Amino acid sequence: MKHRQVLEMRKSTNRDPTNNHAASIAVLGAGGLGMAAAKIIAKKKEMKLAAIADKTGYVIDIDGIDPELLENKKPGDIGKRTDDAISEIIKSSENFDGIFIALPNLTNRFIPDIVSGFAGQGYNGVMVDALKRSQAVEMIFGLDNMLNDAGITYITGAGATPGLLTCAAAIAANSFMEVIGVDINFGVGVANWESYRATIREDIAHLEGFNLEKAANMTCAEIKEELDNRNGILHLHNMEHADDVLLEKAGIVSCEKVKVGGVVDTRNPRKPVSTTMTLTGRTFDGAVSSHRFILGDETTMAANVVGPALGWMKAGLEFHARGIYGVFGSAEIMPRFVL
Incomplete structure (x- = not known):
């Protein structure tokens, strides 16, 4: 693992995921993987689902989203309707300890551009993606300095394969x-x-x-x-x-x-x-x-992608609490088991 500069912690006063409370997680994407993430998080004590969004709608509840609100929902049928749901999550990002990106990446720049939007908004937390394409992951590594300066701990390629x-x-x-x-x-x-x-x-x-x-x-x-x-x-x-x-x-x-x-x-x-x-x-x-x-x-694609991604989210939260920021690949860090 390349050397990382350990910076002074820049935690906001209203959230500290190391202080014995469930980390607030936002999920970007409400397709199969996004909805699976919502279901898995609902079964965890150390995390809570605070937001979920797809391309047409979003839900934000800092106290935790009731899983029943998402039962049997199809993509394009969640929460408040809007043509720019991701921007709504970005604007509220100070409320989230972690962001899990479960979005499609049919242009290599799509997710790197979203990540840059979070950094530009001043987000200071953890981000994890399940990107698959080599070029897209290389673009994320290219954001290392920006995310380091923003105080973001980012783990890329954190699904099943890669992950x-x-x-x-x-x-x-x-x-x-x-x-x-x-x-x-x-x-x-x-x-x-x-x-x-x-x-x-x-x-x-x-x-x-x-x-x-x-x-x-x-x-x-x-x-x-x-x-x-x-x-x-x-x-x-x-x-x-x-x-x-x-x-x-x-x-x-x-x-x-x-x-x-x-x-x-x-x-x-x-x-x-x-x-x-x-x-x-x-x-x-x-x-x-x-x-x-x-x-x-017997383990499904969703189990093998989302479970490890949340494990890397927990590892990222530990790193972030120690003031370690920047971009890491999933092969550089062991995921932690989320209780």
């Missing part, structure tokens, strides 16, 4: 003198693609013949037609996935030695294949071997 599997690779690397390669192969099953429209749209952008712009401009009918043509199954190979950038930043292995692919079934909640991370390396005595980390098939 949970990336961190597992960073730990596994310690058995070896040299890492020869990292191979991540994921399986995702969802009963209905419309529950995870943004995630599926991003996956389609990785397919041969598609890109971010093309996927972003597809109508829901066009996406459904594409899925029908593939019997609901997406086979993804050699993806632009930020595990490579995060592992290189952490000093584990160079980008070109990290491979990511997977299979997504958009019609069946059961995973089409098990999700694995395989790290191959050479030991101090010359042996070549591999460590493999396998996720349980």
Whole structure:
């Protein structure tokens, strides 16, 4: 981990997440992952959901949002209607200890621009994202000085992959003198693609013949037609996935030695294949071997993304309380378990 300057703490007087109260969390995004975050936070003692927003509406309640208000809500059907819900969260950001970004990222600049908006507003807290694309994560690292100066502790690539599997690779690397390669192969099953429209749209952008712009401009009918043509199954190979950038930043292995692919079934909640991370390396005595980390098939995409993201949020809150600011990758920090 690169050296971080420890600055004088700049905590606002009305919030201190280390002082035995639940940290106030705002969730940006109310699709499948955002709603899963709301449900998981509701089961935690150390965190409370203080805001949630999507592109058309938002809810803010500093005392904690009643989970029943969000039951059975669909994207585009939450809270106060507005064409600029994210700006409403930014304007109220002084009330939040942490921000979890669960938004689609169909232009690489989208989330970095939102993060810059929080810094410009004077937000002083923790931010965690579940970004997947290497270019977008590199843009977040490019905001390091700005976020350091703003007093923001930011952890990027903090989902499942990148995130949970990336961190597992960073730990596994310690058995070896040299890492020869990292191979991540994921399986995702969802009963209905419309529950995870943004995630599926991003996956389609990785397919041969598609890109971010093309996927972003597809109508829901066009996406459904594409899925029908593939019997609901997406086979993804050699993806632009930020595990490579995060592992290189952490000093584990160079980008070109990290491979990511997977299979997504958009019609069946059961995973089409098990999700694995395989790290191959050479030991101090010359042996070549591999460590493999396998996720349980019963754990859903939402569980494997949101749970670790909140774990990194808790780690970020600890760092922030110690006055440690700037951008960190998920492979640089162990997540903490949220009670």
